[in-house]
Amino acid sequence: MVAVLGGRGVLRLRLLLSALKPGIHVPRAGPAAAFGTSVTSAKVAMNGVQLHYQQTGEGGHAVLLLPGMLGSGETDFGPQLKNLNKKLFTVVAWDPRGYGHSRPPDRDFPADFFERDAKDAVDLMKALKFKKVSLLGWSDGGITALIAAAKYPSYIHKMVIWGANAYVTDEDSMIYEGIRDVSKWSERTRKPLEALYGYDYFARTCEKWVDGIRQFKHLPDGNICRHLLPQVQCPTLIVHGEKDPLVPRFHADFIHEHVKGSRLHLMPEGKHNLHLRFANEFNRLAEGFLQ
Numbered sequence: 001m002v003a004v005l006g007g008r009g010v011l012r013l014r015l016l017l018s019a020l021k022p023g024i025h026v027p028r029a030g031p032a033a034a035f036g037t038s039v040t041s042a043k044v045a046m047n048g049v050q051l052h053y054q055q056t057g058e059g060g061h062a063v064l065l066l067p068g069m070l071g072s073g074e075t076d077f078g079p080q081l082k083n084l085n086k087k088l089f090t091v092v093a094w095d096p097r098g099y100g101h102s103r104p105p106d107r108d109f110p111a112d113f114f115e116r117d118a119k120d121a122v123d124l125m126k127a128l129k130f131k132k133v134s135l136l137g138w139s140d141g142g143i144t145a146l147i148a149a150a151k152y153p154s155y156i157h158k159m160v161i162w163g164a165n166a167y168v169t170d171e172d173s174m175i176y177e178g179i180r181d182v183s184k185w186s187e188r189t190r191k192p193l194e195a196l197y198g199y200d201y202f203a204r205t206c207e208k209w210v211d212g213i214r215q216f217k218h219l220p221d222g223n224i225c226r227h228l229l230p231q232v233q234c235p236t237l238i239v240h241g242e243k244d245p246l247v248p249r250f251h252a253d254f255i256h257e258h259v260k261g262s263r264l265h266l267m268p269e270g271k272h273n274l275h276l277r278f279a280n281e282f283n284r285l286a287e288g289f290l291q
Contacts, residue, residue: 051120063084070193076141161238167216168214239282
């Protein structure tokens with residue numbers, strides 16, 4: 001598949017692989033030392049599964065962090081858990097079902113998996129007694145955030161998304177196919193996920209994700225959630241890295257055009273994981289928008 005992608009596709013692939021009701025609470029020890037602040041972890045029984053989350057801060061503004069493909073709160077949002085303003089915000093980073101520590105069950109990808117994640121995310125925050133929340137969604141988490149904002153408008157206060165797309169193109173589909181085999185990933189990208197999942201689960205779930213995301217290519221206009229964008233009512237900031245090798249600029253432009261009143265902020269040197277590579281700049285931008 002790498003050969004099929006050609007020079008431009010290979011570059012994109014290489015850059016990708018270098019990025020990449022009240023419930024019952026079951027407390028777990030949080031990685032406080034890793035973040036230099038108090039981070040608690042727990043699980044909540046929700047919609048037939050145990051959803052894991054991490055929480056930090058004591059502010060009145062609740063913010064949910066939504067990770068990307070194969071991601072978890074701890075793998076995807078270290079700089080945000082550590083450095084987002086603890087006095088202004090209460091920050092929650094969750095693991096969608098089948099990801100991170102929200103296992104069992106194994107992750108699967110039915111046609112409505114993004115809608116399922118959106119419902120799980122909203123129900124989790126309601127179970128934690130937050131009356132209204134803002135969303136920070138990266139990549140797949142950005143898609144989930146868009147769906148949540150459209151379907152639960154009275155519950156979502158504000159939203160920041162980056163690396164998200166509302167539909168799948170032929171170019172996107174080729175990139176997805178190019179990452180199917182995790183043995184070809186860079187060691188630096190592969191090792192943390194191997195440590196989290198074990199190689200077999202990691203490899204198997206990546207293959208399932210590729211099939212799951214590519215199924216949208218067969219729908220009219222490659223639709224994931226483009227039909228829902230006009231229903232988003234909350235203030236929305238779309239951040240796009242101009243050097244993102246995975247999500248072309250036209251995806252950010254499309255969301256900006258169809259989410260009424262949204263703002264588009266371009267980061268000239270930003271790539272797909274801009275919130276990690278440029279964490280301080282991103283955090284300042286997000287905090288300023290959320291306040």
